[in-house]
Amino acid sequence: MNQITSKIIENLSQLILGKNEQLKLALCCLLSKGHLLIEDLPGMGKTTLSHGLASVLGLSYQRVQFTSDLLPADITGSSIFNTQSHTFDFHPGPIFSQILLADEINRASPKTQSALLEAMEEGQVTIDGHTHPLAQPFFVIATQNPLHQSGTHPLPESQLDRFFMRISLGYPDSEVEKSLIQQGNKRDLDVADPSLAISNEQLAVLQDEVMKVKLSEPVVQYILDLVSFTRDSGEFSDPLSPRASIALGLSARAHALINGRDFALPDDVQAVFGCVAGHRLNIPCNEQNTVVNSIFERVTVAV
Amino acid sequence: MSAKANVKELVRQNTLITSFAYCGLSLLLVQSLGYVFCVSILLICIFKISTSVDAVKYPSKLVVNLLAITVIVVVFLSLGFNQAIEMFVAMLFGACSLKMLNVSTTKQAQAVYILNFFTYPCFYLFSQNILSFLLVAALLLLNLGQLFSVTHRVPLKVSINSSVRKFVFSLPLAIAMVVLVPKLPPFWQLPSAKNASTGLSENVDPFQISELSRSSELAFRALLPDANGFEPPFYWRAIVHDRFDGKKWVMSDLQNRFLSKTYEPTAANYTVIASPSNTRWLYTLDEGIPASKGIRVNYFGMVYQRHLSNKPTQYEVSPVKLDDARMSRWEYNLNTALPSDINPKAIALAKEWDAQTSSTQAFIAKMESFYTTQNFEYSLTPPRINSKDTIDAFLFGSKVGFCGHFASSAAFLMRTAGIPTRLVSGYLGGQLNEESNYYAVYQYDAHAWVEYYVPQVGWQRLDPTAWVSPQRMLGSLADLQDLEDEFKDNLGLSLQAFSNFAAVNWLRLQLEQLDFHWTRWVLNFDDKKQSSLLEMLFGNKHKFLPALSVILLLVIVFGCWFAYLNLRTRFNDPKEVRIYKKLMMLSDEKSDKLTPKQLCENLKVKWPSASKELDEFYSLFEIARFHMRPLSAKQSRRLSQLNKQIIKKAK
Known part of the structure; x- marks a missing residue:
């Protein structure tokens, strides 16, 4: 395993117990410069994970709890009249940080959701005619409750597509849960320790290395075959877009890097396929594994 | 969109x-x-x-x-x-x-x-x-x-x-x-299409034709063996018209009689390939009997086929001399019969000659001098004669006509004098294709002449047209200088009309020749020819060998094709992939849906004894295939070794 990434995973795994694969996928997403959507029931550790990610990557971090009465200006910030200087001063909102945790994004009204997702896409916000660039790197980690929960506004497909990955933590093993009970709440523990965090430069290096991972011909072919399967089989009303193909390639590379290789394998593609494709294909979280496995069983692996 | x-x-x-x-x-x-x-x-x-x-x-x-x-x-x-x-x-x-x-x-x-x-x-x-x-x-x-x-x-x-x-x-x-593949007869057949509108007519009435439409369509081709000694002019007999009804020369019921005697051929057989036509009568050079199955011959030595064919008909003819020296009374009557009350002038003329001469030969000489001295003219576009006494009008009036006019009038004169005479229509001439050595006879070579009976000798040919237009006998009408312009006007704009240009003529002859070979070898390749060819190729076993050989040929061709496809993909694949594909066959699951790593894990579970080799193989495969680093010669050899070891252990 790559030294830095293994250190990050190690740190995170102290926070989120027994979910190493999900931690790797979340890291994959951030190393590929993509935004992450975490979908889970309340109390599964969504917020803890995003908080932990921000800490170990050494990035500034803001959290916005989305509610139905949240307004766009509450995220982007607004200009407020300064009575002393008789000018309008811009007061940046929580979006001006490196990691924005948009908690329970599907509880907010569509208008607010769109404001956030636009900022994610453009990398800047425009308020009162002034354009304000967002911080670099900028990640959005959004969490959402499963859609059947009451008081939720589902994100439209076009906005879901902007999330690079959707992961779901799921229930822990009983062993893990046992130790959780014994330890009590550990959210503010350890991870706040700045000595464990990596520097911004190290993060940039890691992101560069992702691009250097070799994507061989058969792997690319396998990605193509998977994508065209979703288009040709007729089983999916929203087949994968080219953006999804690009995301598959990138995340397979990142997954290879995290596993300490400088070349990607078809196994990397299989590992990230569910997270990258699930929300784009409109597969509910709890059915994702079944559907994805049925795809793997029908698509020939190119060699 | x-x-x-x-x-x-x-x-x-x-x-x-x-x-x-x-x-x-x-x-x-x-x-x-x-x-x-x-x-x-x-x-x-x-x-x-x-x-x-x-x-x-x-x-x-x-x-x-x-x-x-x-x-x-x-x-x-x-x-x-x-x-x-x-x-x-x-x-x-x-x-x-x-x-x-x-x-x-x-x-x-x-x-x-x-x-x-x-x-x-x-x-x-x-x-x-x-x-x-x-x-x-x-x-x-x-x-x-x-x-x-x-x-x-x-x-x-x-x-x-x-x-x-x-x-x-x-x-x-x-x-x-x-x-x-053996040819089978068709299960059912539709009546064949009338694909030929040209050809000879069973009734000859030259006086109603104002313009003899001359078609350059092929009538037939003939392969005459050199040794036969056939000399031009070639008179190709087709139809004998032995009854004159005052207007037309028609065929009597005698045509339905078979030729009962058997004859010894006088020379070697020759082959004729007749194009489809609107009559079932075929052609022989002078007299002949058919030597091919399905072709018949009647009392007059006229060769015919039973049904009209829309395919070219190929048949062989044995030249013979028909034994017709004797004639019965009723036959004599039939061949001198004329309707009464027509052509009084011609009858008078013939009676006059008859009185002056004592033999048939002398009568013919009289007739010849009449035709040659009275300014008769050969033309393809004679005036139409509508009177009842057509022959009078021709002999003493227009004096312009083509073969039909001359033959018809001569036959009338001779019958009046009591000489048994009949009209014969057929073809005169033929163009020799020197490269392939066959004669091509076209519809424009159609001709009519006369046959008269000499007691104790038999039927003799007489061509009155030759007296008027001797060149007509020398060859095909196409070669006739005098008539060339008129002839070409008639033909319209076919290639024949351009035969003055060497290139066009050459092209025409080449096409001609190609069509000859096409007809001879392809269109006429029927079950008889096939079985004789097969017999030549396979001897007596030809009943089942051809079918067998075709099936074998098919198997071989398709086998080669599949082998080629298979080998091509094999040689296109790099070595590690070829070996990997062999390993895929060891796994009985849907092995192509597994990633290489998963497949190797599966195989390890199946054959734990080979797990070391499988691991080593996988790491080499990963390097070559996914890391895209070419294997060294040593690694490559090791790959082959591992392949053998794994397969050995798997068995």
Whole structure:
């Protein structure tokens, strides 16, 4: 395993117990410069994970709890009249940080959701005619409750597509849960320790290395075959877009890097396929594994 | 959207081309299917072409249905059931062109192109020479290309290329199957189409013809062995007319009598390949009897086939001298019979000569001097004679005519004098093709002459035309200098008319020769020829060997093809992939759906003894395939070793 990434995973795994694969996928997403959507029931550790990610990557971090009465200006910030200087001063909102945790994004009204997702896409916000660039790197980690929960506004497909990955933590093993009970709440523990965090430069290096991972011909072919399967089989009303193909390639590379290789394998593609494709294909979280496995069983692996 | 527009454009282009092909076909089939039908097809095609170039609005369903009803009515009125074949072809052709009219989707276009595979070869029902073959073959190739083009949405140029390649590839197979697969008789047959409108007539009435329409169509070809000593002029006998009804020379019932005696041939057999014609009478050089099965000979030594054929007929003839030195009383009566009350002047003239002469020869000499001194003229465009006394009007009036006039009048004069005489029609001459050594005889070589009876000797030939136009005897009419201009005017604009130009003449002769070989070797390759060829190739076992050899050939060809495909992918694959594919066969699950890592894990579970080798193999495979680092020679050798070891352990 790559030294830095293994250190990050190690740190995170102290926070989120027994979910190493999900931690790797979340890291994959951030190393590929993509935004992450975490979908889970309340109390599964969504917020803890995003908080932990921000800490170990050494990035500034803001959290916005989305509610139905949240307004766009509450995220982007607004200009407020300064009575002393008789000018309008811009007061940046929580979006001006490196990691924005948009908690329970599907509880907010569509208008607010769109404001956030636009900022994610453009990398800047425009308020009162002034354009304000967002911080670099900028990640959005959004969490959402499963859609059947009451008081939720589902994100439209076009906005879901902007999330690079959707992961779901799921229930822990009983062993893990046992130790959780014994330890009590550990959210503010350890991870706040700045000595464990990596520097911004190290993060940039890691992101560069992702691009250097070799994507061989058969792997690319396998990605193509998977994508065209979703288009040709007729089983999916929203087949994968080219953006999804690009995301598959990138995340397979990142997954290879995290596993300490400088070349990607078809196994990397299989590992990230569910997270990258699930929300784009409109597969509910709890059915994702079944559907994805049925795809793997029908698509020939190119060699 | 653009792909869809593209398909529409392709369909439009292709149907446009097919419309032009239909136009051409309908023009070529005018003779067989009639003007009315062909003009309606032409109109439909022009309608289609105008819709394609957006000059006219696309027809509604109602219009198409009305057109269909019109075409059906036209077919029934102009052809009807007594021309069954023509009617069926016209129906098919009409249906295709109407379908073509409202084609807009790929499916519809495919339907038309598949139908065309039946429509185009229907042309063979009407003509089978080499040019028709080339035309239909070209149309079929085009059609295949168009079918590919609309089905696979590729430009026509590309698809025609591929259809030509497929055609060339399948040609050897087709030839092998034609030559070797035993021919079976057809299960059922339609009455054959009337594909020939030219030929000799059973009734000769020269005086009603104002212009002898001379067709340059081939009548037959003859292969005369050199040793036979046949010398020109070649008189090809076809029909004997032994009854004169005052206007026409017709055939008496004697024609139905068989030739009862057997004859020894006087020279070697020769071969004739007769083009389809409107009579069943065939041709012999002077007198002859057929040496081929299915060809018969009657009392007059006239050779005929039982049914009209729409294919060229090839037969052999043994030259004989018919034994007809004796004549019965009733035969004598029949051959001197004349209707009363006509041609009084001619009768008077003949009676006068008869009184002056004592022998048949002397009578003929009198007649010859009459024809040669009285300014008789040979012409292909004689004036029409409408009087009752046609022969009088000719002999003492117009004095212009062609062979029919001279033969008819001479026969009349001789019969009046009591000499048994009959009219014979057939062909005179023939053009020698020196390269292939055959004589080609055309419809314009048609000729009529006279045969008269000499007691104790038999029937003798007499050609009164020769007295007037001696050159006519020297060869084909085409060679006749005097008549050349007139003749060419008559012919219209066929290649023959340009024979003054060396290149055109050369081309004509080459085409001629090609068609000769085509007819001889391809069209006439029937079950008899096939079985003699097979007997030559395989000896007596030829009953089952050919079929067996064809099946074997097919197996070998397809086997080679599959082996080639298989080997090609194998050699295209790098070594590690070839070995990996072998390992895939060891796993009994859906091994191609597993990633290499998963497959190796599976195999390890199945054969734990080979896990070390499998791990090593996988790491090498990973390096070569996914890390894209070429294997060193040592690693490569190790890969082969591992392959053997794993397979050994797996067994």
